[in-house]
Amino acid sequence: MPKPLLSVEGVEAGYDDVRVLKSCSLEVRGGEFVALVGPNGAGKSTLLKTITGLLPVKAGTIRLDGERTDGLPPYAIAARGVALIPEGRRLFAPLTVLENLELGAFLPRAESQQEETLRLIFQLFPTLREKVSVPAQVLSGGEQQMLALARGLMARPRLLCLDDPFLGLARAVTNRFCQAIREIMAEGMTILAAGQHVRQLLRLANRAYLLEEGRVVLSGPGAELLKDERLRRSLIELIPGADQTMR
Amino acid sequence: MPRRGWIGTSLVAAALLLFPPLSGFHPYYLYLVSTALLFGTLATSWNLLAYAGQISFGHAAFFGLGGYTAALVSLSGLSPWLALALGGAVGASGAAAIGMASARLSGASLALGTLAYTEIWRGIAHNWTAVSGGGAGLIGIPPLTPLPWLPLDLARSRTGSYYLALAFLLLVIAVFWGILRSRLGLAFAAVREEEERASLLGVHPLPWKVLAFALSGFFSGLAGGLYVNMVRVVEPDLIFSHYFSILPLVMATFGGLGTLLGPALAALALYLASELLLHPYIPAFHQLPYALALIVVALYLPGGLAGLLPSPSPLPKRGEGETRHGAA
Numbered sequence: 001m002p003k004p005l006l007s008v009e010g011v012e013a014g015y016d017d018v019r020v021l022k023s024c025s026l027e028v029r030g031g032e033f034v035a036l037v038g039p040n041g042a043g044k045s046t047l048l049k050t051i052t053g054l055l056p057v058k059a060g061t062i063r064l065d066g067e068r069t070d071g072l073p074p075y076a077i078a079a080r081g082v083a084l085i086p087e088g089r090r091l092f093a094p095l096t097v098l099e100n101l102e103l104g105a106f107l108p109r110a111e112s113q114q115e116e117t118l119r120l121i122f123q124l125f126p127t128l129r130e131k132v133s134v135p136a137q138v139l140s141g142g143e144q145q146m147l148a149l150a151r152g153l154m155a156r157p158r159l160l161c162l163d164d165p166f167l168g169l170a171r172a173v174t175n176r177f178c179q180a181i182r183e184i185m186a187e188g189m190t191i192l193a194a195g196q197h198v199r200q201l202l203r204l205a206n207r208a209y210l211l212e213e214g215r216v217v218l219s220g221p222g223a224e225l226l227k228d229e230r231l232r233r234s235l236i237e238l239i240p241g242a243d244q245t246m247r
Numbered sequence: 248m249p250r251r252g253w254i255g256t257s258l259v260a261a262a263l264l265l266f267p268p269l270s271g272f273h274p275y276y277l278y279l280v281s282t283a284l285l286f287g288t289l290a291t292s293w294n295l296l297a298y299a300g301q302i303s304f305g306h307a308a309f310f311g312l313g314g315y316t317a318a319l320v321s322l323s324g325l326s327p328w329l330a331l332a333l334g335g336a337v338g339a340s341g342a343a344a345i346g347m348a349s350a351r352l353s354g355a356s357l358a359l360g361t362l363a364y365t366e367i368w369r370g371i372a373h374n375w376t377a378v379s380g381g382g383a384g385l386i387g388i389p390p391l392t393p394l395p396w397l398p399l400d401l402a403r404s405r406t407g408s409y410y411l412a413l414a415f416l417l418l419v420i421a422v423f424w425g426i427l428r429s430r431l432g433l434a435f436a437a438v439r440e441e442e443e444r445a446s447l448l449g450v451h452p453l454p455w456k457v458l459a460f461a462l463s464g465f466f467s468g469l470a471g472g473l474y475v476n477m478v479r480v481v482e483p484d485l486i487f488s489h490y491f492s493i494l495p496l497v498m499a500t501f502g503g504l505g506t507l508l509g510p511a512l513a514a515l516a517l518y519l520a521s522e523l524l525l526h527p528y529i530p531a532f533h534q535l536p537y538a539l540a541l542i543v544v545a546l547y548l549p550g551g552l553a554g555l556l557p558s559p560s561p562l563p564k565r566g567e568g569e570t571r572h573g574a575a
Contacts, residue, residue, distance in 0.1 A: 052447060078449035086447070092440045103437050106430070107449040155448065 003066055005030045005190050006051065006159055011060035011070075013050040020046040022214035023060065028159065028192050033185055035201040035222055036194035038211035039235060044194035045087060047211070048161045051192075052084040053077040064159070079107055081158035085148050087167065093137035097128055100136050100147055104154030113156055120187070121150045124180045142173040149177070153184060160184075162193040166200060178204060198235060202226040210234060252556055256508055259515070263413055267406045277405040281477060283518040284412035285470045289491065290498035290510035291419045292466035295426065298505050299459035300439030302354070305345065305361030306467050307491035308368050313338035313468025314475040314486045315372065318385045321476070327391045331472040338468015339461040341368075346460030350453050362492070369487035384482030388475060408477050415473065416511060419466040424507055426462075435459055494518075494537060501540040503553025513540070513552060 004027040014020035020043045028034045036044050049055045051062060057070035069077050083104075092100050101121070105114045122129040125146045131139065136147060145165070152160055165181075166174045178200060185191065195201050202208055205222030210231050218230055225231050263284070270276045293306055313334035320330035349360045372379040379385070391407060426432045434455045437445035442452040471491075475481045495510075498517055502509030517536045525533040548554055 054443065054447070073451070074443070074446040075449050075451040078447055084447055086444075090441075090444055092437060092444070095436055095440070099433060099436070102430075103433050103445075103448055103450070106433065106437075111430075151448075 004028060004063075005032075005065060006192065007061075007063045008047070008051065009061050009063075011047075011050060011062060012058045013046060013055050014058070015046075015055070019058070020214050021050065024211070024215060025060075026209050026216055026219070028190060030158075030190055031185075031188060032206045033181075033191045033193070033204055033222075035205035035208040036192065036211060037198050037201060037208060037225075037231070037235070040196075041213075042211040043214040044211055045163050046214075048084060048163050048192070048194055051077075052082055052161060054084075078155070081109075081156075082161065083152045083155040083157035083159070084161045085152040085163065085165065087163040091136040091144055091147055091151070094135055096133050096135055097139070097147055098132040100151050101128075101132075101154050104151035105156075107155060110154060110156045114154070117154050117156060121153060124183060125150060142169055145169055145173070145177070146180075149180065153189075157189065159190050159192060162191065162195070164195040164197075165193060166195060166197040174200060198231075199226070256512075259512065267409055272404065272406055274405050277409045278477065279522055280519070281405065281409045281412040282474070283515050283522075284409070284416050285474055286494060286498060286518050287416045287511035287514040288412070288419050288466055288470040289495040290502065290514040291416070291423060292463040292470075293495040294499040294502075294504065294506075294510040295419070295423050295466075296459050296463035297499065298423075298426075298432070298439065299435035299456060300353070301346070301456060301459060302358055302496075303361045303463070304358045304489075304492050304496065305364045306463075306495050307487050307489055308345070308361070308365040309338040309342045309464040309467035310471035310474070310491045311365070311368055311372070311483075311486040312341040312464075313471030314481050315379060315385075315471075316468070317472030318388050318475050318481045319378070321389050322385060322387070327389055327476060328394070331469060331476070334472030334475075335465045335469040338471060339465035342464020342467070343457050343461040346457040347453075350456070362489075365487050365489065365492060369483050372483035372487060379483070382483060384480055384485070386480045388479045388481065390479075391476060405477075408473060411473055412470075415466070415469050420507065420511060422462070422466075427507065431455075431458075497537045497541050500544050501548075501551055503551030506551070506553040509551055509553040 006028040008024060008026050010023045010025055011021055012019055012023060024043065024047060026034075036047065038044055046055065050057055053069070053072055053074035053076070060070070061068055062070040064077075064080055064082065067080075069080060092103065095103070101118065102114070105111050105117065110117070127143055128146060128150060131143070136144065139147060149162075149165065152162075166177065169177065174197070181191065181204060193201055193205075202222040202225055207220065208222045208225045209216050210218035210225065212234060217234075218225065218228065220228070266280060267277060289306060289310060293303060296303055316337040317327070317330040317334035320333050321327040345361060345364045349357055352360050373382050391411075426435065434445070434450050437448065437450050438452045438455050445452055471486065475486070495514070498514040499510035501517065502511070502513030517540055520536045521533050525535060544551055
């Protein structure tokens with residue numbers, strides 16, 4: 001079996017005195033789409049923030065391609081090829097679409113491929129091409145989400161972490177988005193995506209992890225997890241309306 | 248910039264180039280406009296730092312470090328030209344030092360930190376008498392020496408320092424213009440908008456912040472050196488005065504934060520209005536234009552003078568009006 005691209009072992013992390021992740025372990029292999037599902041407060045976002053260096057690791061290790069990255073600052077982890085598309089988009093609002101994209105490709109490795117990546121992005125999202133010189137803040141919600149994903153792609157990351165990529169998107173936009181993600185994966189990118197949209201995520205995913213109270217309680221191929229009784233129970237009991245999301 | 252903007256700017260530039268012969272090489276007016284040009288350099292370098300999100304209340308420190316360095320070097324017998332260059336270098340180092348020391352500060356606490364920094368240097372200049380001459384300062388600073396390849400007689404006339412001040416202003420504007428079009432400008436903008444997000448994209452905030460301080464300090468130090476060369480004396484209370492911190496801030500804000508030419512044009516307009524129009528008639532209130540400018544910006548012109556132009560400024564304010572404005 002090949003060495004995993006990302007391996008998280010026994011990680012504890014959280015905010016100040018609140019320990020959100022309690023001995024959390026998982027693996028992502030190169031070329032995989034791994035979904036991270038679980039009820040609100042299970043620690044999905046916390047795990048992504050810890051992997052990208054926004055939150056400190058209190059115990060355990062995180063390895064990227066076998067090298068430890070826990071304890072490194074976010075810019076150093078970004079330089080090793082990890083990109084995060086955070087929840088709620090978080091673009092540079094007054095900067096133009098193109099400036100946001102250029103900032104995505106700030107790292108030298110990404111900058112050398114900037115033209116090529118831009119062409120791919122404009123193919124995936126033709127709307128962005130028409131709005132290159134418009135400030136990000138005047139885009140619609142869906143367009144901003146596209147720009148956030150596109151900015152993450154500009155970095156040509158080895159591992160792209162997505163935090164709730166479908167939050168607040170209309171169904172048509174979500175479908176367009178899933179299509180774009182499939183095309184991106186064909187380019188050989190590895191994706192770790194967390195979110196509430198369990199059904200869409202599990203359909204896209206090769207494998208998935210179910211997180212509950214800061215621990216991995218279940219893992220397996222996405223399609224299998226989708227049928228799993230424990231996952232249904234966990235999400236349906238804990239998230240009001242989750243049975244709708246599941247269907 | 249719209250066409251009208253270019254025409255206006257070219258007219259101002261032509262007027263500045265032709266001013267010395269037009270004024271009949273009048274020493275007082277040459278001195279006055281030279282000082283206005285130095286304020287333009289200070290305001291533009293203040294704006295360059297603000298573009299990276301760092302609001303300084305301490306540019307007098309960089310200006311004064313440049314001034315004292317230029318004075319000490321030229322008094323030691325070395326070339327006054329070298330003295331000016333070293334003034335810029337020491338201004339840059341002094342600015343980089345406070346940039347590094349205040350790495351974790353932002354907003355109001357950064358403003359207070361930089362304000363205190365000027366006071367530290369003023370205290371040192373007052374008390375390190377053996378080097379700085381103490382409160383009495385240093386006098387008899389030698390004038391610039393003529394350069395064989397320059398037609399102007401810099402040693403004797405004020406025309407030389409006038410054109411040098413104009414050259415410094417054009418230089419800092421050219422450098423800022425280049426920054427706005429480069430990766431450097433992108434990094435500065437990212438650090439200004441949000442350091443954490445910048446960091447996620449691989450932009451390590453601290454080196455870029457320190458670089459912005461150093462660049463800003465370099466041009467402020469150059470201006471300080473030339474100022475000392477023009478007035479031929481340097482004293483702690485004269486040069487480490489908050490006057491040289493607050494005026495650039497007011498000028499840059501009035502001209503338009505983050506715009507290329509706004510701060511320089513506002514510096515010329517405000518300084519000349521204050522010294523030429525008000526000083527002769529109501530000396531006690533001649534600084535009124537700065538106060539009025541600040542009030543006007545706060546109440547009516549959030550984008551400064553540049554906000555009046557139809558093109559969106561590179562640093563739009565967040566809010567309804569600007570949003571629609573940008574979409575148009």
